Amino acid sequence: MSRILRRHEFVEDDWVTLGADASPGDDAAVIVPFAKFRESREAFLARSGRLGVLLAPADKVEDLAADLPRLALVALQFTGPGEGRGYTAARLLRQRYAFKGEVRAVGHVKQDQLYLMARCGIDAFELAPTEKPEEALATLARFKVAYTPGEPIPSALRERFRSRAG
Amino acid sequence: MYRYDEIDQAVVDQRVAEFRDQTRRFLAGELSEDEFRPLRLRNGLYIQRHAPMLRIAIPYGLLATRQLRRLADIARKYDRSFGHFTTRQNLQLNWPELKNVPEILEQLASVQMHAIQTSGNCVRNVTADHMAGVAPDELDDPRPYCEILRQWSTLNPEFTYLPRKFKIAVTGSPEDRAASEVHDIGLHMQRDAAGNLGFKVFVGGGLGRTPIIGQVVREFLPLTDLLSYCEAILRVYNRYGRRDNIHKARIKILVKSLGIEEFRKQVEAEWAASKDFATQLDMAEVDRVRAFFTPPAYERLDDIDAAHGRELEFQTWYRYNTRPHKVRGYRAAFVCLKAHGFIPGDMTSDQMDAVADLADRVSFGLVRTTHNQNLLLADVRQTDLYDVWVELKRLGLASPNIGTLTDMIACPGLDFCSLANAGTLNVAKQIQKQFDDLDYLYDLGDIEIKMSGCMNACGHHHVGHIGILGVDKHGEEWYQITLGGSVNGFTALGDVIGPSVKQDDVASTIQRIVEVYRARREDGERFIETYRRIGMKPFKDNVYVQNSAAA
Numbered sequence: 001m002s003r004i005l006r007r008h009e010f011v012e013d014d015w016v017t018l019g020a021d022a023s024p025g026d027d028a029a030v031i032v033p034f035a036k037f038r039e040s041r042e043a044f045l046a047r048s049g050r051l052g053v054l055l056a057p058a059d060k061v062e063d064l065a066a067d068l069p070r071l072a073l074v075a076l077q078f079t080g081p082g083e084g085r086g087y088t089a090a091r092l093l094r095q096r097y098a099f100k101g102e103v104r105a106v107g108h109v110k111q112d113q114l115y116l117m118a119r120c121g122i123d124a125f126e127l128a129p130t131e132k133p134e135e136a137l138a139t140l141a142r143f144k145v146a147y148t149p150g151e152p153i154p155s156a157l158r159e160r161f162r163s164r165a166g
Numbered sequence: 167m168y169r170y171d172e173i174d175q176a177v178v179d180q181r182v183a184e185f186r187d188q189t190r191r192f193l194a195g196e197l198s199e200d201e202f203r204p205l206r207l208r209n210g211l212y213i214q215r216h217a218p219m220l221r222i223a224i225p226y227g228l229l230a231t232r233q234l235r236r237l238a239d240i241a242r243k244y245d246r247s248f249g250h251f252t253t254r255q256n257l258q259l260n261w262p263e264l265k266n267v268p269e270i271l272e273q274l275a276s277v278q279m280h281a282i283q284t285s286g287n288c289v290r291n292v293t294a295d296h297m298a299g300v301a302p303d304e305l306d307d308p309r310p311y312c313e314i315l316r317q318w319s320t321l322n323p324e325f326t327y328l329p330r331k332f333k334i335a336v337t338g339s340p341e342d343r344a345a346s347e348v349h350d351i352g353l354h355m356q357r358d359a360a361g362n363l364g365f366k367v368f369v370g371g372g373l374g375r376t377p378i379i380g381q382v383v384r385e386f387l388p389l390t391d392l393l394s395y396c397e398a399i400l401r402v403y404n405r406y407g408r409r410d411n412i413h414k415a416r417i418k419i420l421v422k423s424l425g426i427e428e429f430r431k432q433v434e435a436e437w438a439a440s441k442d443f444a445t446q447l448d449m450a451e452v453d454r455v456r457a458f459f460t461p462p463a464y465e466r467l468d469d470i471d472a473a474h475g476r477e478l479e480f481q482t483w484y485r486y487n488t489r490p491h492k493v494r495g496y497r498a499a500f501v502c503l504k505a506h507g508f509i510p511g512d513m514t515s516d517q518m519d520a521v522a523d524l525a526d527r528v529s530f531g532l533v534r535t536t537h538n539q540n541l542l543l544a545d546v547r548q549t550d551l552y553d554v555w556v557e558l559k560r561l562g563l564a565s566p567n568i569g570t571l572t573d574m575i576a577c578p579g580l581d582f583c584s585l586a587n588a589g590t591l592n593v594a595k596q597i598q599k600q601f602d603d604l605d606y607l608y609d610l611g612d613i614e615i616k617m618s619g620c621m622n623a624c625g626h627h628h629v630g631h632i633g634i635l636g637v638d639k640h641g642e643e644w645y646q647i648t649l650g651g652s653v654n655g656f657t658a659l660g661d662v663i664g665p666s667v668k669q670d671d672v673a674s675t676i677q678r679i680v681e682v683y684r685a686r687r688e689d690g691e692r693f694i695e696t697y698r699r700i701g702m703k704p705f706k707d708n709v710y711v712q713n714s715a716a717a
Contacts, residue, residue, distance in 0.1 A: 057409075081204050082287060084327025088404050091324050095443040112188065112205055119323035142184055145176040147317045148445050 094121030119150030210281030227255035238518035289319035329407035370421030394444035467495020511539035579619035586619030588636025588643035
């Protein structure tokens with residue numbers, strides 16, 4: 001079981017990511033790849049355990065929108081150092097769909113990206129195995145000021161460009 | 167000009183600290199080259215042929231003299247006492263050592279400068295018309311909007327890992343001196359029927375391997391919607407731009423494949439859906455930034471005939487290297503970086519210091535960099551022009567060739583850049599030598615030569631009246647020539663004249679091309695106009711008949 005950096009704390013991962021053939025118990029918290037979720041949507045939604053969905057970079061948040069209220073977690077897959085679609089996906093989840101559950105970055109998740117990911121609304125990180133946990137945590141506090149509104153920077157700082165959502 | 171407040175300074179300082187740590191980890195072996203690359207690129211650092219190349223941002227081309235002096239110092243201390251001004255108004259250093267870069271960035275930060283996002287797949291330095299604020303035909307000064315865009319795009323969390331680089335240019339005049347139609351987003355200031363200021367928005371322009379002229383995505387965008395609309399464009403691009411092929415990843419390819427109608431539909435839909443959450447710009451912020459660009463304390467003067475009674479050499483410089491100013495008694499004067507024997511855009515540290523001193527005396531302590539790789543003293547009293555000329559001449563910065571064939575644009579080429587196929591320096595020197603007769607040069611009039619050492623087109627060859635592209639032919643440096651490109655007023659891409667020519671034949675080929683113009687031009691017609699009227703054939707016939715005769 002891997003450790004997850006969740007809201008500035010390292011915790012044991014209490015979620016199971018569903019592979020191609022896994023069949024966890026009905027009450028386990030599972031993360032299901034979006035394609036698999038679509039195949040058996042009713043069955044997954046009928047389970048008693050908490051449900052999360054894993055979006056690949058090309059998956060559209062819009063296609064998951066109707067089910068978001070029934071999800072406790074959305075995981076965003078980062079496939080490499082240049083992959084940037086997850087940042088927009090996180091923004092859409094938080095802003096357009098007001099998703100309140102966990103938004104987790106998985107895959108190529110390195111310390112130098114965490115700050116920007118967090119500002120887009122990602123609040124949990126499954127760090128790449130090479131990453132040093134304490135250094136990674138420290139990067140979240142690296143920037144004290146930013147130009148545009150975003151998650152970890154306190155709103156007490158003057159925000160030049162305001163978001164109507166506040 | 168804009169002055170940093172504590173927020174601006176903190177953002178830059180934080181990035182310096184972050185980059186210092188990233189460099190330390192790379193040098194300690196904790197980051198692989200593959201991991202470090204995107205991090206250093208987002209701070210303007212390339213690994214080039216000889217050493218790292220550091221590209222320093224000069225936002226919309228505006229420099230205070232203390233900043234220019236700092237650039238001179240940095241070039242002296244960490245490089246070989248010169249720098250290269252680029253078509254995107256930045257400054258490149260060609261030999262800094264990686265271990266020194268954090269220190270260089272710290273020194274830049276101390277004069278409110280940085281190298282943030284001058285490379286990498288993110289929003290790059292926002293550029294503007296070099297005549298901003300002084301052009302007689304200007305609707306509004308574009309620089310406040312450039313500064314607002316600079317802040318919004320700096321470390322923007324959503325748009326820092328785009329499919330490819332993203333360039334924005336803003337112009338406030340009908341005459342487009344910022345090449346905005348070959349940018350990913352080009353903003354032309356406009357007034358709507360009610361007289362409100364806003365922007366005409368072009369999207370999907372760009373040069374490189376697939377040159378495309380931008381198309382209008384929105385005829386009129388109100389000022390305060392600037393950021394939310396750019397966010398909509400960038401969001402559509404970030405989601406749907408291609409990431410599988412670096413050569414098809416620019417927004418121009420997305421716009422082309424969707425078609426401008428469908429692209430517009432998607433952007434407008436995204437914009438509408440984001441109305442409640444998008445970054446909003448209000449007039450209070452616009453006014454706050456505008457206040458930094460209020461005109462300097464001009465004196466009440468009358469226009470004079472500055473050239474009257476002066477020697478011919480000064481009259482010539484006055485005619486070619488100065489431009490009208492919107493305020494009576496003033497003129498804008500170019501600092502020419504196209505002297506014979508030098509790489510276009512190169513300037514020594516000593517020249518930078520001397521120009522800074524000059525600008526303190528005669529141009530309110532400000533200097534501008536131009537898209538054409540010269541500098542500009544924008545606010546010179548006409549009565550000071552003669553002294554300015556004397557000083558620039560002493561510095562070797564008064565070649566009276568602005569707007570002529572030898573005022574060419576060129577990238578650093580094979581001598582410096584690891585991407586290049588062919589050199590540009592030797593060719594530039596040959597052309598300068600071939601056309602060193604000023605009377606002949608003036609007779610040819612307004613001809614823009616733009617030269618790139620490879621198809622990445624940093625020298626904008628596609629939009630030169632005469633474009634020169636370096637190509638590699640079995641290990642030899644050859645040059646493909648195009649005619650008819652243009653960015654100023656009417657954007658067009660050049661047509662290839664025919665087979666490429668050897669390095670030693672470039673200048674003579676250009677001579678044969680301009681001879682056709684001289685023979686065929688009608689009264690007052692510029693080269694580009696003659697080309698548009700008579701087409702390629704007469705040029706092609708003359709160039710290749712003589713080439714094959716010689717062979």
